[in-house]
Amino acid sequence: MKKLLVIGTLVAGLGMGGMVAAEAETAPVLMKPKYTYDAKTIIAGAKLFAMHCMVCHSVQFMRYEFLTKDLGMSKADVHKYIMLPTGAGYKANMVSAMPVNMASKWFGRPPPDLSQMERYKSQDWIYTYLLSFYQDSKRPSGWNNHVFPNVAMPDVLAPMGGTWSEKGKLLKAGNESQQKFRKQVTDIVAFLRFVSDPSVIQRHEDGPWVLGLFALFTVFAYLLKKAYWKDVK
C-alpha cells in the first residue's frame, strides 16, 4: 500500500510536469553545433574571431598570452594571426580597436563585450544566431535576425555564408560551401566557449589528480573506520 501510494504520487507528479513541458515554446528552436572541444578547434575559432569579429567586439577578459599558455599556440602565430597590427602588448587584454563612443554613435549602441557571452546565452544560441541573419531593407543596417529580432549587428559573415531572405531563400551565394561555413561558425562558437571559461583546460588537467587523491583518502579513511568499528557489536 505504502509503495503504491509513493508510486502513485511520483506518476502524478511526472505526468503534470510532462503536460506543462509539452506545450509549445514561442522562441525559435536552437541548433546544436557539433564539434570536438579541443585546442585545434578553439585556435581555428580564435583566428576567425580576430579576422571577422574583433573589429567591433572585445573579449576584454582574455589576454593574448592565454592562447599560448593554455592552448599551446606559438607566440609568433599569436602575433601573426590574432594580434592587431597596432602592436598591442602580448600580455594585454584582447580589446577591439574600435573606440566605444564612436561605436555607440555608428550602431546606436556599442557592440557588447563577448567575454562571457557563451555562458550568458549558451553556445546553441550563438551558433543559431550567427546562422539566422536575413536581408531586411526596413532595418538601418539592412539586416535582421530570427533569433535576435531587430539586432543592430549586420551579417558580417555574409560574404562567406551567403545572403538569405527572411523566408530562407539564398539571394547571393557566399564564397564558402555551406558545410565549410557551418564548420567555421562552429569554430567561432568553440572559441567563445573557451573565452567564457578558460579554466576548463587546467580543470581537466588537474581533475583526475584531485579526484584520485580524494578517492585514495576515502579508501584509507574507510579502512581506518573498519578497524575502529570492529568492536562495536
Place this chain on the structure above:
Amino acid sequence: MGLKEWVDKRSPLPDMWREHMAEYYAPKNFNIFYYAGSLLLLMVALQFLSGFLVLAHYVPSAEDAYNSVFGIMYDVKYGWLMQYMHVDGSSLIFVLLYVHMARGMIYGSYKAPRELVWIIGYILYLIFMAEAFFGYVLPYSNLSYWAGTVITSLLKSIPFIGNWVTIIARGGPGISGDTIGRFMALHVTLVFILIIGLIAVHILYLHKVGSNNPDGIDIKENKDSNGHPLDGIPFHPYYTVKDLSGFGVWLFIFAAVIFYAPTFHHIFLERTMSTPANALKSLPDVTPPWYLSPFYAMLRSIPNKNGGILLMLFAVLVPFLMPWLDRNPVRSTRFRPVTRIMLIIFFLNFFLLAWVGEQPPLPKYFFPERLGSVIYVGFFLLLPIVTMFEPTRKPPARVRYRAH
C-alpha cells in the same frame, strides 16, 4: 611537571574534549543521513577558506565589482578554483541542509527533548538563506541586480515603514554601489559570525539532550554499570573516523562538481550571473537560485503581492512549529507509516515547487504552483490530526544495529 600537565591544569579544553568528543555517547545505529551534519561543518570551513581568498581580490563598488569577480576567474592564479569552490559550495551547503532537515523530520529529531535543537537549526537555515542572498548580489551581475531589487522590494510590504526600511536596506532608492557596500559588510561579518555562533549553540544544545537515532528511541534508558548508554558509543574515536571517510566521499563529489561541472548545467551558477548589472535591461523572469525557489513559487501562486508575501512568510516560518504540530509520542516514522508517506509526498512536492519556481511566470504554471502550495500548507495542517490518530507500531526496546 611537564608542559602538558601545566597547561591542562589551567585550560578548559580537556574537559570540553571529554564532554563533547571522547565521552559524548552517540547512538551506534546512525545511517547515511547522519553524515550531513559533520559535512555541513566541513563545508562552512571550506566556504570560509574560499570566501577569504576571493575577498582578497574582490572590489565592492558598482563600477568594479563585476570586473573584479571575473578578474579572479581569468587573472588570479587558481582564481577559478576559489570562485567555483565558493559558488558550488553554497549550493552544496543547501543540498546538505535539506538532507539534514529531512533526516530530522523522518526520525522525529525535532520532538521532545530536542525542540530547541530544531528551532536553532531552523534559524540557522534562514540565516544561511540570508547569507546566500547577500552573497549573490555581490558580483553585481544582472541577476544580482534584479534579484536584489525583487527581494529588497518585499520589504516595501511592511506596514507604514516599508518604504523607509527598503531605502535603508538598499542604501538608496534602488540597488547601487551603496547596496553592495552594506551587503558585503553583512555577508562577511555580521551574518557570517551569526552562522558560526549559532552552529556552536546548535551543537551545545544537541549535546545537552543527546543525539536521536533512526529508531527514535532514547539510548539513555539502557545504561551499563559505568552509567554509559549500552547502545551508545563515544563520538571520538568512532564517529570521528566514520565522518572522516564521509569527508572523503563528499570531497570527491565536491571536487567532481568543481572540476567537471562547475556551473552544474547553470543550476548552481545561473546564466544571467555572467552579464553585468544593467538597470535598463530587466530580466524576462527573475528566478531565485534553486534552493530558494520553492518559496518563490508559493509567493507567485497568489496573484496579489501582499497575499503572496503572507503565504511565503507562513511557508518559511511554519516549520518552527513542527515539534508541537506532531502529536504522536513515537519519534521515528519507521513506526508511523502514514506520517512517513505524508513526508515523502511533502519532499516530492518541495521538488515540484523548486522546479516550478524556476519557470517563467506564465499562466500554464499556475496550476502546479497552486497545487504545490496547497500540498505544502496542507501537510502542516493535516499533521496534528494525522499524528493524533495514526496507526503506530511499538518501537523496539533497544536500537537495531547490525555489526558490519
